Structure formats: structure tokens, C-alpha cells
Amino acid sequence: MWTMRHGKLIGPGARVAQVDDDSSAIGGHRPVDIGVHGDVACTARAVLAALGGQARAGYRSGELRARIAREIRWRDVPYEDQGRAGPDGVIDPRTLSIALDDLLPAERVVAIDSGNFMGYPSMFLSVPDEHGFCFTQAYQSVGLGLASAIGAALARPDRLPVAALGDGGALMGISELETVVRLGLPMVVVVYDDEAYGAEVHHFGPDGFALDTVKFPPTDIAAIGRGFGCAGVTVRSEEDLGPVRDWLAGPRDRPLVIDAKVASASGSWWLEEAFRGH
Ligand SMILES: Cc1ncc(C[n+]2csc(CCOP(=O)(O)OP(=O)(O)O)c2C)c(N)n1
Numbered sequence: 641m642w643t644m645r646h647g648k649l650i651g652p653g654a655r656v657a658q659v660d661d662d663s664s665a666i667g668g669h670r671p672v673d674i675g676v677h678g679d680v681a682c683t684a685r686a687v688l689a690a691l692g693g694q695a696r697a698g699y700r701s702g703e704l705r706a707r708i709a710r711e712i713r714w715r716d717v718p719y720e721d722q723g724r725a726g727p728d729g730v731i732d733p734r735t736l737s738i739a740l741d742d743l744l745p746a747e748r749v750v751a752i753d754s755g756n757f758m759g760y761p762s763m764f765l766s767v768p769d770e771h772g773f774c775f776t777q778a779y780q781s782v783g784l785g786l787a788s789a790i791g792a793a794l795a796r797p798d799r800l801p802v803a804a805l806g807d808g809g810a811l812m813g814i815s816e817l818e819t820v821v822r823l824g825l826p827m828v829v830v831v832y833d834d835e836a837y838g839a840e841v842h843h844f845g846p847d848g849f850a851l852d853t854v855k856f857p858p859t860d861i862a863a864i865g866r867g868f869g870c871a872g873v874t875v876r877s878e879e880d881l882g883p884v885r886d887w888l889a890g891p892r893d894r895p896l897v898i899d900a901k902v903a904s905a906s907g908s909w910w911l912e913e914a915f916r917g918h
């Protein structure tokens with residue numbers, strides 16, 4: 641279900657051939673139309689020879705090549721911005737992440753907590769290599785993102801550490817802000833603040849469950865950050881990112897907490913996909 645979108649990636653009209661050198665594996669995961677017991681490379685060569693030069697490129701078209709070149713990065717795939725202007729405004733989490741991707745130095749190490757938000761930094765904050773990406777899902781536990789970012793920051797002092805957290809996870813691990821300040825880590829902590837355990841809201845809301853225990857009153861996480869000794873900024877639109885620019889240009893002698901009030905009318909597609917199997 642995780643790798644095939646619950647089987648949807650194979651269209652209903654497709655005829656499926658499975659080649660495996662273990663005959664007991666044929667049809668093990670889904671019904672197949674043709675089962676071939678054999679080595680895959682030998683079988684592919686034999687099929688090519690049997691087609692006698694009649695093989696046609698199907699999926700790998702010139703059009704697809706152009707689209708991959710055009711949309712290889714998520715930020716180049718068009719989306720409808722769900723931000724809302726005003727004093728109680730919210731920024732689209734995609735717009736926020738793209739703007740931060742432009743602002744933050746490329747030499748960075750990004751650590752990501754768990755929640756509905758977690759795809760946004762994963763999709764839009766680019767990293768220099770695999771050592772720049774810490775995805776803390778091994779325990780599927782909320783609240784480990786900030787601590788992971790501290791470890792990453794100590795391991796890679798040559799890179800800007802970026803902790804990407806939900807407001808729920810940030811508040812669970814908030815005591816670690818003191819550690820970040822005490823160790824003098826020049827960290828950027830981005831909180832995708834939807835005033836909720838958003839994953840739970842989008843999971844249980846459609847079925848009509850009461851959501852009062854998973855929605856939070858507005859919380860001034862920037863002020864909490866300042867209380868710990870960080871710089872703090874509240875972001876409701878791209879125009880609010882000026883202090884982030886200033887912090888980056890300055891001595892970076894204290895961590896920066898960005899409390900981003902994000903749009904959250906609907907859940908993310910990856911969460912919807914994950915919950916389909918629950
Ligand atoms: C310790 C723990 N408790 C509960 C959960 C279930 N859970 C998964 S995501 C989530 C919500 C996290 O909220 P937040 O950090 O604000 O991120 P959001 O989903 O709102 O983007 C919860 C409670 C969990 N994974 N781990």
C-alpha cells in the first residue's frame with residue numbers, strides 16, 4: 641500500500657506480467673495475468689528478441705522528458721495558494737517553505753518532526769546531500785524533531801541547522817530550546833503553526849468526531865522562543881520574512897524561532913494517502 645498507492649499505480653486495464661526467479665513469488669502480492677519463472681535480465685532480453693525490433697517506447701516519451709525537466713522540483717509544480725491576508729492572516733505552508741528555501745543558505749541540515757506538515761519542508765527545502773536530511777520517522781513519534789536537529793547541528797557544525805516542526809511537536813519538545821540556546825547553536829527553528837494536532841484534525845474530522853482535544857488556542861510561539869533566549873518572529877505572509885533575512889545577515893549569535901501561522905483548511909495529500917490504510 642505504501643509503494644503502489646494502494647494498488648492504484650497499476651491501472652485497471654493494465655495486463656500485468658510478473659517475472660521472478662522464485663516461482664512461489666508469482667502472484668504473491670496481487671493477481672497477475674502472466675507469470676514467468678525466470679531471471680529478469682534474461683527474460684527482458686528474450687522479450688526484446690521475440691518482439692523483433694517492434695518494441696515501442698510507451699511511457700518514456702519526449703513529452704515526459706520535457707515535463708520532468710520542467711517540474712523536477714516540487715516548487716516548479718503549480719499550486720493554488722491558500723494563504724489569507726490580514727492581521728489574522730495565514731501563509732500557505734508551500735509558499736512559506738519555498739520562500740525559506742530561497743533565503744536559507746544552501747549548506748544546511750534539515751531535521752523534520754512528525755505531523756501533517758512534514759511533507760512541506762521535505763518537498764520544498766532542498767538539501768546538499770543525504771547528510772543534510774534527518775527524517776525522524778523511525779519511531780513515528782511526534783516531538784523528536786528539535787532534539788534531532790540538535791544532534792544534526794553538533795554533527796555538522798559546517799552547515800546551518802534547520803528544525804522543521806509542527807506546533808504540537810514543537811510544544812512537546814520545547815524544553816530543548818534551552819539546550820539550543822545553552823549550546824549556542826545557530827539554529828533556525830521553523831514551526832508550521834496550524835493551532836492543532838493537524839494530523840488528527842484531518843484524520844478524524846471528516847468522520848464527525850469531536851476535535852476539541854486536538855485543536856489549540858492561538859499560541860505565541862515566537863514569544864516563547866524569545867523567553868528561552870532565541871530571536872523570535874511571527875510570519876503570516878511572505879512580507880513578514882524580513883527579520884529572517886536580518887538574522888541570516890547578522891552574527892547569528894542566538895537561535896531563530898519562526899512561528900509561521902499556516903493555512904490548514906485541508907489535510908496534505910501524503911497524510912490522506914497514509915491514512916487510507918488505517
Ligand atoms: C508521541 C506521539 N503522540 C501522538 C502521535 C500521533 N500523531 C501523529 S501526527 C500528530 C499531530 C502532530 O501535530 P503537529 O506537530 O502540530 O503537526 P501537524 O499535524 O499539525 O502538522 C499526532 C498527535 C504520535 N505520532 N506520536
Ligand SMILES: [Mg+2]
Binds near residue numbers: 755832833834835837
Ligand atoms: Mg499543528
